Amino acid sequence: MTEETSGGLEPIRAEQQLSLADHAYARIRAAILTGVFAPGRRLRERQLAEELAISTTPIKEALKRLEHEGLIVTAPRRGTFVSYSPEKSSEMALIRAALESVVVRLAAMKITDAEVAMLEAHLATMRLATEAADHEAVVASNAQFHALIDRIADNAYLRQLLETLKVYDELNRRRVLKAAGEAAQGLAEHAAILEALAARDPELAERRMREHILRSSARGTAEG
Missing domain, CATH: 1.10.10.10 (Winged helix-like DNA-binding domain superfamily/Winged helix DNA-binding domain)
Structure with a gap:
């Protein structure tokens, strides 16, 4: 040291x-x-x-x-x-993928029509930011989308665990969303997650969330 x-x-x-x-x-x-x-x-x-x-x-x-x-x-x-190093981000992504996939599974079991509509509104905001190439707005709407799913899942223990990973999540999100084509791909993946939530399909929502986080975090590590 x-x-x-x-x-x-x-x-x-x-x-x-x-x-x-x-x-x-x-x-x-x-x-x-x-x-x-x-x-x-x-x-x-x-x-x-x-x-x-x-x-x-x-x-x-x-x-x-x-x-x-x-x-x-x-x-x-x-x-x-x-103690922080960028290399830790890939390890933390594995943990985050595991936790958020459980969060979205719970959300799929609890979500209401009104909450589906709220997620659709967030997705529309993300789409506008993506089309405008507004990086900060894409980052913000991305984070809000995940935060709303967490709120729908309504599990304080999982929320506390995810809070400890927030710094890695934030850094990776900012890094990866700068990559060419990433915002559009992320938008498509969020739309697919929302589709699974609207269908009240816990298994599909869980799989899509895990795949989304692992893919984007892998790209963030490569870009970093």
Whole structure:
């Protein structure tokens, strides 16, 4: 593990200080995900606080959140290190595929006509964003589609498990949707998942969700 941590962060301005812990979390998280803070890099609270021009208290809070997400790890008597690496994304995708396939199975067993209509509205938004080549809107509508399925499934335990994978899901989604043709393919796969949900077919919905996640995550790893 490397031990340096200086450089790569800009001070937080006074007008941004609504929540210093939130700002610190966002800045450090972005530095990790973009590779500014490489895997194995040691993160020192005092040095991070100096770079962001804040006290160490919000830094401590930010690091706790990052450790909960699995982006950093604290080793007793050694310090705190970046544990995230892009290679982990493929492993996390396998876990996410397993969890989300169960979520969509439950959703297919519970979904109402009104909820089918809501998913159709989300899919229409995704289609417009795809046709307009609006990357941010595609990413947002994609995430909302999956979030609505999770809401329909209504299983707090699965939701909690998926929350721990959120950072990997977000990063992979942003990376893969930049690839040529991926937004259109993802749209088609979401439409197929919705078709299975509307038919109240748990097995089909489960299979299509698993195939969608594994295929897109594999492409995200290749693109990365």
